[in-house]
């Protein structure tokens with residue numbers, strides 16, 4: 337008997353790999369009118385839309401009944417003013433979908449030469465990400481470009497996909513085209529895919545889907561430990577992390593990086609711990625921003641909770657509900673970190 341979720345993992349890797357090639361090739365060709373500002377003031381590019389179209393189209397061919405919770409929607413592209421951008425997105429998505437079959441690919445997933453899709457098929461694929469989420473049944477999450485600000489700076493970003501079943505993440509895939517394969521050996525170049533299947537461990541692959549390496553979070557000491565945190569101070573409080581670092585006697589400076597590449601780095605031992613603290617009231621974390629990272633860290637032997645020590649709840653809808661931040665670390669570090677976070681939170685409350 338084959339292992340649980342073997343096909344889901346294979347399809348997810350194929351989809352993320354095609355989306356990674358698309359986003360990294362589009363970066364060099366991006367022009368000014370190919371980025372929009374969304375209602376929440378965050379940027380979205382032709383790369384985000386086209387990558388969601390590609391992943392969603394592949395999922396629809398492989399698992400037609402599965403709902404999708406995706407970050408983007410095609411409303412702006414259906415407006416007459418969005419025609420130029422839409423045409424570019426359709427061309428990019430079709431180029432990615434019709435590229436030659438690679439390792440593990442199957443043409444029944446709607447990919448390979450000759451498998452062009454129509455405009456309306458691809459816009460519908462983007463909009464199929466409108467599922468409301470919930471606690472029952474299967475659903476996929478797509479973040480076609482996580483860390484769009486990092487992508488636009490030419491720094492880290494990630495193509496993120498997960499399968500959630502009855503609120504529990506079962507498969508997670510994170511593609512990081514700009515991440516060094518091995519930080520100790522820059523000559524090996526960039527581009528990694530991280531995968532995890534519940535109960536089957538975590539792995540790092542090359543972008544072409546070769547050389548899987550199992551990942552385990554190494555043990556840390558205060559001297560070897562450092563934080564992985566957002567570049568954007570508006571996404572996670574840098575000063576709060578500094579206070580937690582001080583409480584833990586951490587001497588190394590934090591590594592700042594956009595996107596769920598941080599979870600990949602934690603899983604392979606590039607940094608000691610991931611800490612994300614709300615910067616104000618109102619922002620709710622999205623499930624697509626943490627589901628693949630959570631399973632990756634857990635399968636690499638770590639723990640992921642919020643600042644109360646509770647597991648993240650992926651069954652509440654498109655968001656994680658009220659925002660209590662995220663703490664992710666190896667088993668030996670997590671309890672100490674939780675204690676320090678709670679102490680720092682109590683200090684903050686005492687001040688106001």
Ligand SMILES: Nc1ncnc2c1ncn2[C@@H]1O[C@H](COP(=O)(O)O)[C@@H](O)[C@H]1OP(=O)(O)O
Pocket residue numbers: 378379481482483484485565566567568570571572593594595596615619625
């Ligand atoms: N105020 C906020 N607090 C926390 N995360 C945010 C906030 N605004 C946007 N984000 C999301 O944080 C994620 C990136 O995290 P990081 O900074 O750690 O890389 C993105 O998905 C980004 O959304 P978006 O995709 O809309 O840019």
Ligand SMILES: [Mg+2]
Pocket residue numbers: 479481482483624625
């Ligand atoms: Mg994101």
Ligand SMILES: [Mg+2]
Pocket residue numbers: 384407479480481482483484
């Ligand atoms: Mg995104």
Ligand SMILES: [Mg+2]
Pocket residue numbers: 378379380407484
């Ligand atoms: Mg975004």
